[in-house]
Amino acid sequence: MTERRAILSGSTFEEQIGYARAVVDSDRVHVSETTGCDSSTMTTSTVIRELHANEQFEQVDELFERIWGFEPDSRPITAGLMRALTHAGNYVSGAFDGDRMVGASVGFFGQDSTLHSHNTGAAAGRGIGFELKLHQRQWALDRGISRITWTYDPLVRRNAHFNLAKLGARPAEYLPNFYGVMADAINQGDESDRILAVWPLTEPRVEAAVRRVPCLPAVPEDAVVGLGDDGRPVEGRTDGRVVLVAVPEDIERLRGVDTGAAKAWRHAMRDVLGGLMEEGATVTGFHRKTYYVVQRNA
Numbered sequence: 001m002t003e004r005r006a007i008l009s010g011s012t013f014e015e016q017i018g019y020a021r022a023v024v025d026s027d028r029v030h031v032s033e034t035t036g037c038d039s040s041t042m043t044t045s046t047v048i049r050e051l052h053a054n055e056q057f058e059q060v061d062e063l064f065e066r067i068w069g070f071e072p073d074s075r076p077i078t079a080g081l082m083r084a085l086t087h088a089g090n091y092v093s094g095a096f097d098g099d100r101m102v103g104a105s106v107g108f109f110g111q112d113s114t115l116h117s118h119n120t121g122a123a124a125g126r127g128i129g130f131e132l133k134l135h136q137r138q139w140a141l142d143r144g145i146s147r148i149t150w151t152y153d154p155l156v157r158r159n160a161h162f163n164l165a166k167l168g169a170r171p172a173e174y175l176p177n178f179y180g181v182m183a184d185a186i187n188q189g190d191e192s193d194r195i196l197a198v199w200p201l202t203e204p205r206v207e208a209a210v211r212r213v214p215c216l217p218a219v220p221e222d223a224v225v226g227l228g229d230d231g232r233p234v235e236g237r238t239d240g241r242v243v244l245v246a247v248p249e250d251i252e253r254l255r256g257v258d259t260g261a262a263k264a265w266r267h268a269m270r271d272v273l274g275g276l277m278e279e280g281a282t283v284t285g286f287h288r289k290t291y292y293v294v295q296r297n298a
Contacts, residue, residue, distance in 0.1 A: 117150040151194035164286040168209035174274035217285025233268035
């Protein structure tokens, strides 16, 4: 069984950046290169393990309900389906702080040596999401799987930064309204455009990301802004070799206070980023927690 534990110092800075002093991984301990640690405040707080029992799947169901606020008939996965997935050899894990579940992840096998991560959710601000992805990565590598994929909303800034800068994943496909209109508390009836992210588990940038070295893309001086942020989206030029595509500061808040602006962002992102990717352009990273960096391929 694959099990990881994050060791935290208790500082608020760690919570802000999703950082851990060290990670216990089976019989190994990965220690970050830091100094000035106060060992009296260091605690082992989070344990991540595979799940197999029905009551554990019910805990995942309840956790996802708290995170997303799904309507009873709109949940993307159920406890019964998780039971079937694990019985067939797929991936379901939970992160625990003592007896309390604080994160979970569900994935299934795909084509071409791929694990598709369908749902991952965690308590905010504690680095649990990163630890879940590390656990998922090791689980996949132990089974000869070379990459993990998942989808995410291209308008959610923190997710773009997490997936591209912190994990080293890369967008492979823009998927308009992939799941249809979603009625949960976060999406609030918005169309469900998604990016298909691909995480090649042994590529150098991913190996570096696992060591907590962020993936920061190069942005040349002649880069052009294809989509800017002035509260509402501002479409610009897309004829440069490198194009910057802005993401709104907080699309989830915007959906609640200005649905017109939220819809304008959805369609502008689809037109600009989706259009560039459809033309064959490559997203090389996420810049300053604000912009997709898109390189046109000659």
